[in-house]
Amino acid sequence: MASANRPLVTGFPGSDHDHGVCREAVLARADALCRSRGMRFTRLRRQVLELIWDEHRPVKAYELLERLRAERAGAAPPTVYRTLDFLLQEGLIHRVESLNAYVGCGDPGHLHPVQLLVCRCCAAVAELADDEVARLLRHKAGRMGFQADSAVVEVEGVCPQCSS
Amino acid sequence: MASANRPLVTGFPGSDHDHGVCREAVLARADALCRSRGMRFTRLRRQVLELIWDEHRPVKAYELLERLRAERAGAAPPTVYRTLDFLLQEGLIHRVESLNAYVGCGDPGHLHPVQLLVCRCCAAVAELADDEVARLLRHKAGRMGFQADSAVVEVEGVCPQCSS
DNA sequence: ATGGTAATGTTATACCATACCAAATTCATC
DNA sequence: GATGAATTTGGTATGGTATAACATTACCAT
Numbered sequence: 001m002a003s004a005n006r007p008l009v010t011g012f013p014g015s016d017h018d019h020g021v022c023r024e025a026v027l028a029r030a031d032a033l034c035r036s037r038g039m040r041f042t043r044l045r046r047q048v049l050e051l052i053w054d055e056h057r058p059v060k061a062y063e064l065l066e067r068l069r070a071e072r073a074g075a076a077p078p079t080v081y082r083t084l085d086f087l088l089q090e091g092l093i094h095r096v097e098s099l100n101a102y103v104g105c106g107d108p109g110h111l112h113p114v115q116l117l118v119c120r121c122c123a124a125v126a127e128l129a130d131d132e133v134a135r136l137l138r139h140k141a142g143r144m145g146f147q148a149d150s151a152v153v154e155v156e157g158v159c160p161q162c163s164s
Numbered sequence: 165m166a167s168a169n170r171p172l173v174t175g176f177p178g179s180d181h182d183h184g185v186c187r188e189a190v191l192a193r194a195d196a197l198c199r200s201r202g203m204r205f206t207r208l209r210r211q212v213l214e215l216i217w218d219e220h221r222p223v224k225a226y227e228l229l230e231r232l233r234a235e236r237a238g239a240a241p242p243t244v245y246r247t248l249d250f251l252l253q254e255g256l257i258h259r260v261e262s263l264n265a266y267v268g269c270g271d272p273g274h275l276h277p278v279q280l281l282v283c284r285c286c287a288a289v290a291e292l293a294d295d296e297v298a299r300l301l302r303h304k305a306g307r308m309g310f311q312a313d314s315a316v317v318e319v320e321g322v323c324p325q326c327s328s
Numbered sequence: 329a330t331g332g333t334a335a336t337g338t339t340a341t342a343c344c345a346t347a348c349c350a351a352a353t354t355c356a357t358c
Numbered sequence: 359g360a361t362g363a364a365t366t367t368g369g370t371a372t373g374g375t376a377t378a379a380c381a382t383t384a385c386c387a388t
Binding site for chain 2: 140144149155
């Protein structure tokens with residue numbers, strides 16, 4: 001079992017990526033995390049997080065809704081958005097602002113800066129958690145008299161698989 | 165008159181900011197730029213850009229639409245969105261992804277990386293064009309095998325006016 | 329004037345997100 | 359186990375963001 005202090009998913013999944021294992025690890029971590037915080041990792045929340053982790057790609061809310069309805073006939077937009085809000089608050093997923101979409105967090109459980117790498121070819125997403133970037137931004141902002149709290153950083157480009 | 169190679173607006177407007185002058189300079193530059201590229205800076209485009217530059221804050225599309233209707237009764241969503249697309253393409257405005265809003269570009273006329281500083285208190289926006297940030301992001305992305313083309317960078321925090 | 333291109337008008341609709349209240353579930357306590 | 363408070367989920371309606379598709383008008387070179 002993965003350490004509770006190490007990221008579960010970093011970078012783009014290579015050809016050796018066993019997604020079954022990846023998924024289970026992520027879900028197990030989510031469950032443990034919620035428990036430890038006294039939050040409930042309910043059936044609905046688990047279902048939605050599973051759907052998000054079906055691929056290493058951002059998923060749109062209504063796409064999620066459609067897929068969720070296969071398991072849960074009455075699901076409506078609020079069902080999805082409420083669950084997404086919960087998962088965002090618990091740091092289990094990230095919102096991709098430039099796509100209006102949501103993607104699993106590969107390193108839940110600790111606060112960390114987030115920089116997303118989004119492939120414009122296949123839409124795969126990898127996640128950096130680079131303090132140097134965060135520090136530099138804070139510093140540059142500070143020189144303008146701006147007190148930086150957080151940042152949305154989404155890099156668009158081409159992932160290793162697509163460029164080869 | 166400002167040099168054609170120097171940014172017109174940098175940082176947050178201080179108490180000495182003469183917005184009338186700022187606005188006129190921006191509009192004159194936009195006009196000159198469009199001319200030099202063989203594009204038409206039409207009445208509609210000028211009206212929309214003026215509305216955007218009413219303040220150093222992001223404006224929402226439907227807010228813009230409402231205000232535009234004062235001058236142009238028949239305006240509809242496509243009127244606004246088409247004009248926004250034009251202004252974006254010409255680099256005269258930026259889209260703020262984290263707010264679904266649009267803000268004037270203080271340094272149109274040359275390609276430059278953009279990092280926006282958004283005050284969560286008063287919504288004022290300043291614009292960095294920092295190559296060091298852009299380079300660092302490209303470098304960090306490159307270490308993941310990712311070829312970075314561009315980036316959305318939006319820093320949330322508190323501006324000098326609001327923190328004092 | 330004329331014809332081609334670019335810009336704008338107009339209607340409809342798709343997509344993204346939340347407000348609001350009701351019903352059901354969970355959980356601590358008795 | 360029953361009870362009641364709090365959380366979660368169901369369900370309806372609506373607000374907010376953005377674009378498709380086609381008609382019409384304005385501009386400009388010839």
